[in-house]
Amino acid sequence: MLRALEIRDMLIIDRLELAFQPGLNVLTGETGAGKSILLDALGFVLGWRGRAELVRAGAEQGEVVAEFELGADHAARAVLEEAGLPSEDMLILRRVNTKDGRKTAWVNDRRCSGEVLRQLSDTLLELHGQHDDRGLLNPRGHRQLLDQYAGAGDALEAVRKAWRARGQAAKALEQAEAELAEVRAEEDFLRHAVDELSKLAPEAGEEEALDTARRRMQSAEKIREDISRAHQALSEGAEGAMSDALRWLEGASDRAEGGVDAPISALERAMVELGEAVSGVEACLDGLNFDAHELEATEERLFAIRALARKHQVGPDQLPELAETLGDRLARLDRGADDVEALRAALRHAEAGYDTAAFALSDLRKGAASGLDAAVTGELQPLKMERAVFHTEITEAEPGPEGRDAVAFTVATNPGAPAGPLNKIASGGELSRFLLALKVCLTGEDASRTMIFDEIDRGVGGATADAVGRRLKALAAGGQVLVVTHSPQVAALGAHHWQVAKRVDGEVTTSTVTPLDSEAREDEIARMLAGDTVTSEARAAARALLHG
Structure with a gap:
């Protein structure tokens, strides 16, 4: 407080x-x-x-x-x-x-x-x-007041939860139907593209490897002749001359008293290096050996990968990912009808759940409405409106998160008079008393x-x-x-x-x-009774009110 x-x-x-x-x-x-x-x-x-x-x-x-x-x-x-x-x-x-x-x-x-x-x-x-009786005058607030009286918190939350589930199911179905329609519109393209990608089966990094192999084969003829000559010179001329020189020096080493030992060691090392050089050149020559059909096949696959990448406006290395994506979309198309039907069943289930919760809330409201009508009518009697009739009218409304009921408070202030909306039937003072009666009933x-x-x-x-x-x-x-x-x-x-x-x-x-204090209260209430001039009669009346 x-x-x-x-x-x-x-x-x-x-x-x-x-x-x-x-x-x-x-x-x-x-x-x-x-x-x-x-x-x-x-x-x-x-x-x-x-x-x-x-x-x-x-x-x-x-x-x-x-x-x-x-x-x-x-x-x-x-x-x-x-x-x-x-x-x-x-x-x-x-x-x-x-x-x-x-x-x-x-x-x-x-x-x-x-x-x-x-x-x-x-x-x-x-x-x-x-002017705050607008809560009574506005029927949009009447349902909330009735729910407050009914203690409908749990039932209302169940309806809201069911409404959210219904909305989510409807959205999922709508999205699935839209996706299925979109995929069906491109079914021919998808089937052709997936078949084309599946047959080619490109791999990540393959385009670069093919390009490197192609360039190597294209340049092989140009460099093979020079490398062959180098191999001939190394294996025949250089190796023979060095072998002869080494043999002659070794024959003279006993008489040279150590003078050719260093040249002999150097030649032996050179012979080892020469052997490695010959092996490397031979390996290179072996690598330059290729079949002309191999170059043709490499170029055909390289050009096919590049053409397919241009067609789909992606990089060559992105083709495997594209194949997977298009394959998934085609799979969704193939199973789309089953998925949509399952989602339709889920929506029907969610709608049934909402209906169950909404009807339960409606029943609770209808039961509480009778109690509220009786309670408010009882409160109106001491407010000097004992002949007034208060009625809670419940009608069907569009389904929503708070159920499918429209609630309106209607009154008849005089016997035999037709009931109607509060703002058209009740006067200002009557509205205040209706509000007070309602608040007494709702506060509990x-x-x-x-x-x-x-x-x-x-x-x-x-x-x-x-x-x-x-x-x-x-x-x-x-x-x-x-x-x-x-x-x-x-x-x-x-x-x-x-x-x-x-x-x-x-x-x-x-x-x-x-x-x-007590005395000042008497003066104030006397002023309220008498106005500017406070009389003894007004003071007596004030005392009567305070102690009566």
Whole structure:
């Protein structure tokens, strides 16, 4: 619940500190005193979109701090955890607005976005303002209210899950049918291309190897003659001459007294090197031997690979990958009909699952609708609308993630009068009472959120206003309700009372909020009864309201 609200330099508020309490808190004051400014400030710190100009004239920035007390299982804790923010028993929200429009927010002294504030707001506070019965007037919100009353969370989640599965199955089928149609459109090309690639069976790196072999064979004739001459010179002339020289030197070595030992060693080494050179030349000659048909076959395959690569606009080394890709597409074509039929069966299964979940939710809604109608009708009696009839109308709608039901609240305010939409049948005061009755029925045991009612008692007075006040008091039991009111009957039933007043000091206008004790409450309620001139009769009536 909301424990404290501190406002600095916002609109006509200089500095204001409020400490709220559990139960029914009422705020009263003259029209224009600034009661709505409090709500604007509270909405600002909660990230609501509101007025653009909030900073008080002459101030550099405005600031609002709100403190909320959280229970152990409060829904705000999940939002904090998801946002990576600290979760403590006291939640402190702070937001600053500079005069140039920049806004900065903190949650428990950690920077956060306005979106996080709005998510927290949904768990912390519920505002019903002077024109906020649009939630009742807009049938799009009626289904959500009925689901809240029915406790349909699990059933609704089952429908949403089934709707997602249905959508995924439909998308998979659509994609498969489109792919099959696309592949069928190029079936002739695929079969020809796969057959052509399969027959040629190119390998990665093959084009480069074939090109190298082709160039080697083409140049072989040009260099073979010179290499043959070199082989002849080495094996016949050079080898013979060196052998003769070595033999002669070895014959003379005994008489040369060591003078030819070094030349002999050098020749022996040269003979070894010469042998290696001859072997290398012979190997080269062997490598230059080829069949003319081999060159022709190499060129034919090389040209075929290059032509196929140009045809498919890929590199020669990419042909094996292309063959695999086209083969897969052809395989999908061959098995495509079976795949599509399987996906159609999956879609039928998903649709059946959705129908089962949606019909179960519909049954739950129809059962809850009768209970809600009876509960709201029961709540209307103490609100002096005992002859009004509230009815929840459920009709079939287009299937969606929240089922296939359209829900609308209809009313008949007088016996015999036809039922119709709230906004066409109920007056402003009646709308407020319908809203209050509905809120009493929907709140139940949930007191985790602070509820704020901004002049929900407008258009009513006397005994009806007293009945509204008593329902607000009952709604606040075990929780917290803040009411901005002009009704003395409602104000008298509050557990805590604040007076909002506007003060003009020279050229400066400021708004103040003062907590009222018993005596001051009597004065304020007397003012609300009598107007500017408070009479003894008004004070007596105020005392009667406070103690009656």
